[in-house]
Amino acid sequence: MSETTTPATELASQYITQVTGDLAANVKEQERISAEIASLQEQLATLQRDHTVLVNMQQALGVTKVPAEPAAELPSAAVPAPRRKKADAATGGKQKARKSTSAPRKGAAKKPAAKTASAAKAESAAKTAKATQPTLVELIRRHLAEQKEPRSAAEISTALGETHPDRDITAKVVRVTLEGLVAKSQAERSKQGRSVFYTAPASEPAAAPEEAGARSAGADG
Numbered sequence: 338m339s340e341t342t343t344p345a346t347e348l349a350s351q352y353i354t355q356v357t358g359d360l361a362a363n364v365k366e367q368e369r370i371s372a373e374i375a376s377l378q379e380q381l382a383t384l385q386r387d388h389t390v391l392v393n394m395q396q397a398l399g400v401t402k403v404p405a406e407p408a409a410e411l412p413s414a415a416v417p418a419p420r421r422k423k424a425d426a427a428t429g430g431k432q433k434a435r436k437s438t439s440a441p442r443k444g445a446a447k448k449p450a451a452k453t454a455s456a457a458k459a460e461s462a463a464k465t466a467k468a469t470q471p472t473l474v475e476l477i478r479r480h481l482a483e484q485k486e487p488r489s490a491a492e493i494s495t496a497l498g499e500t501h502p503d504r505d506i507t508a509k510v511v512r513v514t515l516e517g518l519v520a521k522s523q524a525e526r527s528k529q530g531r532s533v534f535y536t537a538p539a540s541e542p543a544a545a546p547e548e549a550g551a552r553s554a555g556a557d558g
Contacts, residue, residue, distance in 0.1 A: 389505055396473050397514030399521075473506065477514055478523060478537070487527055487534030490515055 471479075476497055481488070488496075490512035497506045515535050518524035525536050 390507070390510065393473060393505065393507070393510040394513055397510055398517050399474065470504070473504075473510065473514055474518065476501070477511065477518065481524060481535060481537040484536070487529075487536045489532060489534050493535070 477493060480493055480496060491508045493515070494506055494508040494511040497504075497511070515524055515526070519526045519535070523538060525538055527534050527536070
């Protein structure tokens with residue numbers, strides 16, 4: 338009786354040792370991957386902020402080329418699974434323990450797909466909203482036309498930020514846009530001491546060909 342019990346006890350002890358080692362390696366690998374995902378998420382957030390500023394500057398300079406789409410949001414880091422008790426590992430056996438540790442991976446694989454779909458919908462909605470909104474150049478030109486006194490870039494950005502709180506309008510982007518308008522003779526720049534102010538052009542721009550044609554036809558009639 339004692340001879341039969343001894344090999345079974347040794348076999349169970351070997352299973353416990355091996356399963357415990359596999360679980361420890363599994364948890365350590367999850368922690369490593371979670372740390373990498375957190376680092377990538379931080380890098381992605383920085384790139385997305387830079388992307389917004391660059392797109393605004395591109396619009397300010399009158400570039401009509403569509404910028405590349407931002408990368409989809411990375412899934413949040415998964416929390417490592419809790420360690421299993423040695424008693425559960427011994428009763429379940431080596432094969433059952435491996436199946437139970439691999440099961441959460443299937444569920445975790447579905448979550449990134451769902452997040453990617455929601456991110457795609459959000460990007461599509463953002464594109465539609467941006468398509469119906471006036472460009473920053475149009476907003477600044479309208480604002481200058483409504484003003485009777487020169488305005489600085491900071492004053493213009495503050496006024497536009499209050500009127501359009503949903504848009505990321507910064508003084509730096511506004512200043513670049515204003516300089517672009519000055520270069521195209523669509524705005525005028527003046528200095529008062531160290532401060533720079535901008536106004537709408539003194540003379541109205543030439544009429545568009547269609548408007549000129551309409552006026553000529555009216556005159557002939």
